[in-house]
Amino acid sequence: MKIIRSIRKMQQVSRQIAADGKKIGLVPTMGYLHYGHLSLIKKARKFSDVVITTIFVNPTQFGPNDDLNKYPRDEKGDIKKVFDAGGDIVFIPKADHIYPKNYQTYVNVEKITKTFEGTSRPGHFKGVTTIVSKLFNITRPDVAVFGLKDYQQAMVIKTMTSDLDYPVKIIVAPTVREKDGLAMSSRNKYFTTEQRQKAVCLYKALKVAKGEVKKGELDTGKIKRIMRRKIVEICPSAKIDYIAFTDFLSLKPVNKISKDCICSLAARLFGVRLIDNMKMK
Ligand code: PAF
Numbered sequence: 001m002k003i004i005r006s007i008r009k010m011q012q013v014s015r016q017i018a019a020d021g022k023k024i025g026l027v028p029t030m031g032y033l034h035y036g037h038l039s040l041i042k043k044a045r046k047f048s049d050v051v052i053t054t055i056f057v058n059p060t061q062f063g064p065n066d067d068l069n070k071y072p073r074d075e076k077g078d079i080k081k082v083f084d085a086g087g088d089i090v091f092i093p094k095a096d097h098i099y100p101k102n103y104q105t106y107v108n109v110e111k112i113t114k115t116f117e118g119t120s121r122p123g124h125f126k127g128v129t130t131i132v133s134k135l136f137n138i139t140r141p142d143v144a145v146f147g148l149k150d151y152q153q154a155m156v157i158k159t160m161t162s163d164l165d166y167p168v169k170i171i172v173a174p175t176v177r178e179k180d181g182l183a184m185s186s187r188n189k190y191f192t193t194e195q196r197q198k199a200v201c202l203y204k205a206l207k208v209a210k211g212e213v214k215k216g217e218l219d220t221g222k223i224k225r226i227m228r229r230k231i232v233e234i235c236p237s238a239k240i241d242y243i244a245f246t247d248f249l250s251l252k253p254v255n256k257i258s259k260d261c262i263c264s265l266a267a268r269l270f271g272v273r274l275i276d277n278m279k280m281k
Pocket of ligand 1: 028029030056058061128131132150153
């Protein structure tokens with residue numbers, strides 16, 4: 001069990017692990033870990049000999065109106081959770097080491113970053129692909145695990161990995177949910193008890209959509225209207241950002257439900273922006 005803070009040291013250790021013929025699994029996180037992250041560590045363990053979890057609140061993926069400064073942090077608790085979950089190494093770099101003065105190189109995926117989260121959070125994916133690409137260079141993983149909750153992010157990272165020929169297998173792990181269905185997220189901690197109960201509205205809307213599809217409804221426009229009603233019924237003050245039905249791989253919007261269709265949605269609830277998604281068939 002190791003905690004590494006230096007980029008050079010992490011590079012040396014990764015090279016040594018590879019030289020010993022061992023496979024590296026990477027789980028990049030921004031910390032404040034919950035069971036969803038721990039499930040990614042357990043998944044990585046299945047595909048690798050050494051699991052590296054990174055904890056880094058990446059400033060370049062936050063916009064000016066995002067919650068960078070109040071993003072929750074708990075380094076001590078996180079380290080314990082990682083090791084309890086079977087992680088081997090925690091890499092915790094400093095922001096000014098990752099982005100030193102005069103830093104000016106970014107990685108940008110073009111088309112699939114131009115919709116949904118990309119439209120709502122300009123520059124967000126450029127920050128994500130830049131940090132993930134740097135973490136790949138520092139830790140040299142054989143596999144890297146990302147959650148399906150951030151579905152567009154997972155597809156953007158898959159595209160970057162393939163386009164830039166990184167020899168890394170990307171694994172997308174299922175969303176872990178609270179008992180009532182709310183997708184686990186570090187941001188859930190911002191809610192009061194009463195707000196938290198209402199935050200389940202996104203999950204309920206996705207379930208309603210799935211129910212409509214089961215009944216034979218294929219028109220995504222009609223389903224979206226039903227979903228909006230559900231969200232507002234549970235949380236009248238919700239500000240829906242988007243509800244989208246897209247092809248799973250290409251992220252192209254679809255008008256009719258098909259086998260490979262996923263529904264994604266984002267909304268601001270009591271000032272907290274949440275996203276969720278569900279495959280429809
Ligand atoms: O999903 C996240 O927590 C972040 O976007 C990631 C992948 C760790 C990059 O900072």
